[in-house]
Amino acid sequence: xxxxxxxxxxxxxxxxxxxxxxxxxxxxxxxxxxxxxxxxxxxxxxxxxxxxxxxxxxxxxxxxxxxxxxxxxxxxxxxxxxxxxxxxxxxxxxxxxxxxxxxxxxxxxxxxxxxxxxxxxxxxxxxxxxxxxxxxxxxxxxxxxxxxxxxxxxxxxxxxxxxxxxxxxxxxxxxxxxxxxxxxxxxxxxxxxxxxxxxxxxxxxxxxxxxxxxxxxxxxxxxxxxxxxxxxxxxxxxxxxxxxxxxxxxxxxxxxxxxxxx
Numbered sequence: 001x002x003x004x005x006x007x008x009x010x011x012x013x014x015x016x017x018x019x020x021x022x023x024x025x026x027x028x029x030x031x032x033x034x035x036x037x038x039x040x041x042x043x044x045x046x047x048x049x050x051x052x053x054x055x056x057x058x059x060x061x062x063x064x065x066x067x068x069x070x071x072x073x074x075x076x077x078x079x080x081x082x083x084x085x086x087x088x089x090x091x092x093x094x095x096x097x098x099x100x101x102x103x104x105x106x107x108x109x110x111x112x113x114x115x116x117x118x119x120x121x122x123x124x125x126x127x128x129x130x131x132x133x134x135x136x137x138x139x140x141x142x143x144x145x146x147x148x149x150x151x152x153x154x155x156x157x158x159x160x161x162x163x164x165x166x167x168x169x170x171x172x173x174x175x176x177x178x179x180x181x182x183x184x185x186x187x188x189x190x191x192x193x194x195x196x197x198x199x200x201x202x203x204x205x206x207x208x209x210x211x212x213x214x215x216x217x218x219x220x221x222x223x224x225x226x227x228x229x230x231x232x233x234x235x236x237x238x239x240x241x242x243x244x245x246x247x248x249x250x251x252x253x254x255x256x257x258x259x260x261x262x
Contacts, residue, residue, distance in 0.1 A: 003207050006037045011049055011211035015218025018053040018185075019178060019226060021115060021157030021238045022245075026104040029151060030249065033101060033260050041199055043099070047192040048208055052215030054185040057178045060223050065182075071131070072179065078135050079142035079176075080183040086146050087188070098151050101249055101260035107152025108246030115239035118161050126167035130176050133168070140166040141176060145184070152246075155184065160235070170230045178223060 013031050017024040028046040032038040037045075058065055064072065097103070127133055144162020148155035156177045163173030193200075252258040 006035050007207045007211040011214030015215040019156050021154050023152045023154035026152035044196045048189045049211035049215045050185040051189040052212030053219035056219035075138035079138040082142045083145045104152035105246040105249035108242045112239040112242030119234050125169035128169045
């Protein structure tokens, strides 16, 4: 029962944070430390349940995904490729050295500062919609996504802010970030599941099932809210949240108030 409750909490965290520029992986690492759900099996769980959040994107944009849109499929493949290659090359190093509270907190703060700096600029979007994106636009966003391999950076934050810097409108960058989550999260989930298949058993299925379902529901709510939000707001509130949250984690680690995983 305690495992199911942990799965429920982590599923909510994943769904609420996956598509906001505040880093779902960073939040899952910190939440897992607080719950004591931070061994290798839970690390696999955290990656696999991202598939539930991804399915929320597919459902919300099913009319776009299930029609033959060769331009969209091409752009997703191009954008997916850079992070996929770097992830395969450096995933072991990243998990060994960066999947911990202090590196995550530092990434939170740095990412928040970058968002504030970007939002200070005035933008004249060159690309107003995802339909107008070229393969080169997609490649640039894909390169920006590579920074999200650092836990705490935020995949959605890197792709949205990167997209805006490269000339996409706020809405186009946000929607393409949603779309790019599909191949990225599916590939990451399947790869990690296959890689660690020996440590999992049929008894783990209910835990993974609860996490995926809850992640789907909470992510679906966030997706619909975020599209309305970006129409009239910027990302500064998320930046300040990142900075404040990162400072709290560093402070509690320094003072020993929370027993974060080493």
